[in-house]
Amino acid sequence: xxxxxxxxxxAVLESVQRSFTKRLPGLSNLPYTKRLEFHGIDSLEIxxxxxxxxxxxxxxxxxxxxxxxxxxxxxxxxxxQPVAMITNCS
Numbered sequence: 379x380x381x382x383x384x385x386x387x388x389a390v391l392e393s394v395q396r397s398f399t400k401r402l403p404g405l406s407n408l409p410y411t412k413r414l415e416f417h418g419i420d421s422l423e424i425x426x427x428x429x430x431x432x433x434x435x436x437x438x439x440x441x442x443x444x445x446x447x448x449x450x451x452x453x454x455x456x457x458x459q460p461v462a463m464i465t466n467c468s
Contacts (some may be wrong), residue, residue, distance in 0.1 A: 388422065388423065391422055392421065392422050392423065399413040400413065402417075404449065409413070434448075435451065438451070
């Protein structure tokens, strides 16, 4: 899929979510961002970016990309769930 058709598809999907949330009882007069906030959900764009980041870090961690995980992130031990900390932003 090329970048133009991808962005068109994303815009169409986002418009469907806008339309759906506007039809929910009592929310038609609120702006889109407030409707999302009311239901505790993110826009499709934010969710897509979050999952893209997650899968890229996964690929780095397991060697599916030609970047070393430890050059950019560090796993902290001693907590219930490992947390990746950014170590180099430049």
